Amino acid sequence: MHCYSDDMPHSAPLATAAAPFRHEGGVCHVGGDWSVLALAEAGEVERRCAALARAAKDGARWDMHGISRLDTIGALLIWQAWGEKMPERVRWGAGQQDVFNALAMNKGETPVAPPKAETWSWVRAMGSAVLRAAENGRALLIMLGQLVLDFGAMLRRPRLGPWREISAQVYRTGAQALGITALVGFLIGVVLSYLSAQQLQMFGADRFIVRLLGVSIVRELGPVLAAILVAGRSGSAITAQIGVMRVTQELDAMLVMGISHGQRLILPRVVALAVTMPLLVLWTSAMALLGGMLAAQAQLGVSAQWFLQSLPDAITLTNYWIGMLKGVTFGILIGLIACHFGLRIQPNTESLGRGTTTSVVTSITGVILLDAVYAVIFSTVGI
DSSP, X not given: OBOOOTTSOTXXXXXXXXXXEEEETTEEEEXXXXXXXXXXXXXXXXXXXXXXXXXXXXXXXXXEEEEEEEOHHHHHHHHHHTTXXXXXXXXXXXXXHHHHHHHHHTOOOOXXXXXXXXXXXXXXXHHHXXXXXXXXXXXXXXXXXXXXXXXXXXXXXXXXXXXXXXXXXXXXXXGGGHHHHHHHHHHXXXXXXXXXXXXXXXHTOGGGHHHHHHHIIIIIIHHHHHHHHHIIIIIHHHHHHHHHHHHTTHHHHHHHTTOOHIIIIIHHHHHHHHHHHHHHHXXXXXXXXXXXXXXXXXXXXXXXXXXXXXXXXXXXXXXXXXXXXXXXXXXHHHHHHXXXXXXXXXXXXXXXXXXXXXXXXXXXXXXXXXXXXXXXHHHHHTO
């Protein structure tokens, strides 16, 4: 860097490539090669930065005519030495001022420190969750109302009803679920019978095993267990099927053709689940009682004949109707939730997986909450 006074003639020696600056008379002449190739030499950046810092500290005036090559890297080095602001007096070479004006216009902002975690952030998270739950509940209520209207229209004109789709859904959600519900119900019955037998033997109350198994399975475990299995199996399949239709734009095509989503997608699936769920509840309860009977025979020596003869006295007809009622309402709830989250899926694979998972979790949670509501209601009325 060469430095000389303002009135010094331009024939004064300019900076060379070996000595790109010199300080004279309060004016700094900058010259030489300020490209990335010249700055790449070992120690060159440090040496030039130190000289620039000394000149800027002295408050010198600047002359840039001696620069032979200048790219953005060299200009940025000089700009940072100036404190990222234009000096008051500068003699520019051709096109140099435009480079520094561009740096001034694109001056980076001071990075802002990340906000500290709020003390009450959990309150905001809970509020957001409550708002989302309220929004989903409102959408489900609207879907239920539309379902009632569509079902009434189907009853008025049964010839136009989606019977073929209902039949297909009954087979998928009912007949194809018999195997898994039977296996799980049988194993639950065996486990429950073994655990109950161990406690009843301590008090000599072996004959109460039938009443304990009958009421707990037919009234509570059978409906809840079947609903959880159907929510995980059929509910997820319904959500994924409708979600894939969203990804492939079949839902948009149905609207363009004037085909109602409620009549052709929601109604058949909800009706099918409302029909198959009570039947699956009876099937699951029967398999659970069979497993409990075999376990009681092995653990307590209770004969199968005595077990079957004691069942009608232990399980009243009211308990069967309660189980059937739970099956119907659980099926409708699972169908509505599965269709709701299926229609909310966005046309991408990430949303499809997230929506299916949310559907299953919400269905199982809803089933357990509804079963708790039933327990409170039946306990209040004395059933």
